[in-house]
Amino acid sequence: LNIPDLIRKKRDGETHPRAELEALVLGYTRGEVPDYQISAWLMAVYLRGMTPQETADLTLVMAESGDQLNLGDLPRTVDKHSTGGVGDKTSLILTPMLSALSLTVAKMSGRGLAHTGGTIDKLESFPGWTSELSEERFLAQAHDIGLALVGQSRDLAPADGKLYALRDVTATVDCLPLIASSIMSKKLASGAHTVVLDVKVGAGAFMRTLDDGRALARAMVDIGTRAGRQVRAVLTDMDTPLGHMAGNSLEVREALATLRGEGPHDLTELCVALAVEALAAQGEDETQAEARARTTLEDGSALAKFRAFIAAQGGDPTLVDHPERLDVAPGREDVGAPVGGFVERIDALSVGRAVLALGGGRERKGEAIDHGVGVELLRKPGEAVQAGEAVLRLYHRDGRGLETARDLVRSGLSISALAPVPDDLILDRVN
Numbered sequence: 001l002n003i004p005d006l007i008r009k010k011r012d013g014e015t016h017p018r019a020e021l022e023a024l025v026l027g028y029t030r031g032e033v034p035d036y037q038i039s040a041w042l043m044a045v046y047l048r049g050m051t052p053q054e055t056a057d058l059t060l061v062m063a064e065s066g067d068q069l070n071l072g073d074l075p076r077t078v079d080k081h082s083t084g085g086v087g088d089k090t091s092l093i094l095t096p097m098l099s100a101l102s103l104t105v106a107k108m109s110g111r112g113l114a115h116t117g118g119t120i121d122k123l124e125s126f127p128g129w130t131s132e133l134s135e136e137r138f139l140a141q142a143h144d145i146g147l148a149l150v151g152q153s154r155d156l157a158p159a160d161g162k163l164y165a166l167r168d169v170t171a172t173v174d175c176l177p178l179i180a181s182s183i184m185s186k187k188l189a190s191g192a193h194t195v196v197l198d199v200k201v202g203a204g205a206f207m208r209t210l211d212d213g214r215a216l217a218r219a220m221v222d223i224g225t226r227a228g229r230q231v232r233a234v235l236t237d238m239d240t241p242l243g244h245m246a247g248n249s250l251e252v253r254e255a256l257a258t259l260r261g262e263g264p265h266d267l268t269e270l271c272v273a274l275a276v277e278a279l280a281a282q283g284e285d286e287t288q289a290e291a292r293a294r295t296t297l298e299d300g301s302a303l304a305k306f307r308a309f310i311a312a313q314g315g316d317p318t319l320v321d322h323p324e325r326l327d328v329a330p331g332r333e334d335v336g337a338p339v340g341g342f343v344e345r346i347d348a349l350s351v352g353r354a355v356l357a358l359g360g361g362r363e364r365k366g367e368a369i370d371h372g373v374g375v376e377l378l379r380k381p382g383e384a385v386q387a388g389e390a391v392l393r394l395y396h397r398d399g400r401g402l403e404t405a406r407d408l409v410r411s412g413l414s415i416s417a418l419a420p421v422p423d424d425l426i427l428d429r430v431n
């Protein structure tokens with residue numbers, strides 16, 4: 001197959017059969033097709049789009065470009081993916097809930113980048129906890145506890161890693177079939193039969209509008225269905241950070257409170273909704289599924305799974321019962337309401353960037369982070385405040401990044417005279 005011919009085909013709006021996608025993508029992954037040809041092809045995809053079948057074929061080609069996890073004998077495997085948000089500690093709560101519900105979570109997770117956090121970073125707030133397990137140990141732990149979590153193997157969907165790096169420098173990241181295939185290639189290669197997707201919409205998210213979020217959700221569910229998996233998506237609001245905490249140890253504390261049944265309303269409801277989707281994908285009745293999901297937070301069964309999981313991966317399980325011993329930076333500064341009224345908005349992107357400025361996130365892959373810093377939302381949108389009353393608390397280490405963080409959260413805070421109409425957290429579902 002002649003690469004310039006394939007670029008021309010896409011340039012003219014034609015459709016690639018799978019063999020052509022293999023020539024392009026696998027050729028590129030092997031280093032046989034150069035960057036400049038794939039750059040031109042990506043731009044043609046960006047401008048011309050892809051059919052659902054093409055998108056599904058591209059995803060499978062990427063998923064099969066490297067290692068694929070064989071979860072073979074594990075019962076009822078389920079994976080979860082969030083398109084990334086601020087204060088999104090859902091995985092820490094949902095995964096032990098699912099294992100307490102007799103599903104198996106054998107999952108690969110990522111680290112945070114820019115203003116969004118990552119599950120591995122949050123879990124590393126437990127000293128000694130490791131995301132590096134041999135495949136044998138990973139599978140054995142998933143079998144024994146129903147929950148194991150590792151970092152993404154470097155050879156998982158390597159085509160995606162190479163293509164993403166090229167998209168990043170050719171203005172072709174925000175392209176629906178490319179985003180959907182990128183996310184789903186990693187999910188398909190990770191092996192779970194059921195995948196629950198949390199597609200975030202709003203200021204702190206990749207997708208700014210509900211229509212864009214819906215289209216991405218639809219594309220990902222379609223890819224999964226064509227690949228023979230059960231995939232369900234929930235669209236959720238990410239204008240405001242989820243829960244009250246953003247920053248690694250702070251989020252772990254909030255996740256532990258939620259696992260004890262004492263979590264904030266929005267976070268608890270989102271975890272229950274995602275658990276219901278996972279159970280419903282397995283054919284369970286939704287009303288019954290909801291009751292069962294809530295029970296795991298009330299009877300301590302999800303917390304017990306989390307404790308066993310932390311211990312199995314080298315962390316100190318006594319911290320699960322003494323979250324006050326997790327390291328949180330001692331510096332504190334409160335940011336008050338400039339005027340009295342109602343909190344109208346606490347912009348998720350500004351809070352995410354403030355955490356980054358304080359040292360709790362990384363601009364580039366591989367950078368070290370401070371797990372103890374972050375931002376607490378003392379008030380959430382809709383609540384009444386007096387002038388000068390503290391709305392946000394910054395947790396800093398020796399003032400590092402404090403000025404920038406303060407400016408960011410101030411600019412992201414708005415107060416209105418009238419009580420705002422509360423936004424729904426769960427905006428839609430796609431399956």
Ligand code: URA
Binds near residue numbers: 173179182183206
């Ligand atoms: N996340 C991914 O993994 N890939 C994309 O293309 C966008 C977000």
